Amino acid sequence: MPYETLIGLRYTRSRKRAQGRNRFISFISLVSMLGIALGVAALITVLSVMNGFQEELRTRILGVASHAQITGVSGQLPHWQQAAEVAQRNEHVIATAPFVQAQSMLSFDQNVRGALIRGILPTEEEKVADFARSMKFGSLDDLVPGSFNIILGQELAQALRVGVGDKVTLIAPQGLVTPAAVLPRVKQFTVSGIFEAGMFEFDSGLALIHMRDAQVMFRTGDDVTGVRLKLDDLFNAPRVIRQLAVEYGPDTLLNDWTRTHANFFRAVALEKKMMAIILFLIVAVAAFNIVSTLVMAVQEKYADIAILRTLGASPGSIMSIFILQGAIIGLVGLLAGVIGGIALASNLDVVIPALESVLGTTLWNKEIYYINEMPSKVLSSDVITITTVSFVLTLVATLYPSWRASRVNPAEALRYE
Incomplete structure (x- = not known):
């Protein structure tokens, strides 16, 4: 040494x-x-x-949100099947799912809460999101057209003090015009499931219904709010969106998770x-x-x-x-x-x-x-x-x-x- x-x-x-x-x-x-x-x-x-x-x-965000989404400038996307087909031609797009989305009010007994109502097609939604692992009660398959079932976030269900089987009242912002006044559209939904994504923003303010029920409630006809995309690499989302942008018209908006949740x-x-x-x-x-x-x-x-x-x-x-x-x-x-x-x-x-x-x-x-x-x-x-x-x-x-x-x-x- x-x-x-x-x-x-x-x-x-x-x-x-x-x-x-x-x-x-x-x-x-x-x-x-x-x-x-x-x-x-x-x-x-x-x-x-x-x-x-x-x-x-x-x-957690991308388990409920999406890697990217296509929406209409006016808030509605007509001919969404064609928009989904265009997106699926891109080699980096794994799956697509349409959705109808709007802000509404939910009430039960004396409790009232604002919520983001998302209308989905359960079979398609499971391809772009990971709700299956978040479900505490029920499943997405309980959402069938015409059943008017609803799945609530855990915190939202606790705030309303409801459980599976209870009926909540959904108050849509699109009202009915009458000679006397504009009346809100009201419909009772049955709570068929509760999910816990583990992110307070979604657990306290998101509710899922079938897309057809949402189209009826929000009076969108056959149009949807947009199409959600799942990509093979979430970090590749900005580049994929730029590639897809050239294939859509000026009445279409494309966004990805790096912009919607950038903050x-x-x-x-x-x-x-x-x-x-x-x-x-x-x-x-x-x-x-x-x-x-x-x-x-x-x-x-x-x-x-x-x-x-x-x-x-x-x-x-x-x-x-x-x-x-x-x-x-x-x-x-x-x-x-x-x-x-x-x-x-x-x-x-x-x-x-x-x-x-x-x-x-x-x-x-x-x-x-x-x-x-x-x-x-x-x-x-x-x-x-x-x-x-x-x-x-x-x-x-x-x-x-x-x-x-x-x-x-x-x-x-x-x-x-």
Whole structure:
């Protein structure tokens, strides 16, 4: 083992007989290690939550929404079968499904709630959405034309205080004009199912009925609101929409999930970047604590450095000793932070409920964060980036004290020894 490594390791270890200043230096070294460990663990945990939140949000949104959709400029799309056929000619389009959609009111007993009513064809809808795994009661097959059955989101059903088999009143905005006044169109629907998509926006404000019943209620005739598309690659949606746009007329609108839900994903991406910068500053502060540790160590080892120089040690060797000492402090803290961060990020489903139980408060409100549990996804690329940047910061922090040590003049240092 090179003597630089041997001496660097010896300086790093806390000796049992260390007193006074040596103990204080060891304490600062420990604080630096803990600071780096906490900063790295916080970075890994926060970025993992951001990754999980982004993926979970996208999965839940696209489990109910669609990768892309074709709608009419006027709000209605005539000859939707032809529009669907044009879309299906594109190699990236897997499935299509027509829908009729409108805002309405639902009431039961004394409870009234606004809801987005979506008329669907159950067999086609299952090809573009993932309602099957979200159904808590009933199924999409219960929606048959003329039955006037309705499937409600879990939160919407709770707000109305209804269950399967109850009859809710749907009040459509398209009214009936009479000599006396404009009367709203009212129809009773039977609750045949309840779904829980896991996203509060849909669970609290979406209801499904058969497309033919929706056409009757909203008086659209044979027209629909639009056609929903499922693609082979959801990230390819913008390019597919541009390809399809040239095949439709000016009275047709084409949109994809990156536009309809852009604010969600931009907000998450921006928050992830800002949190990464803030937490890297914490790691930087902890890393630069090593500067004070090494400066004090150099001051303490002045005589030892001078003796090594008189024995033939070069300035570069002296510098290597203290760089190694700082690097070991950083590596120990970094290793502890990576292990702790991965362990914490991988077990948030246990940690968060435990903290809520101890603190007696709610840390994760699904009405605020749109989804009902805290997601987490540890990406190896994030861990590698955090580890690399943190270690570089640690090495940079060791340069100045090590350079100071290499500039020690043996004659000056030993004058009063």
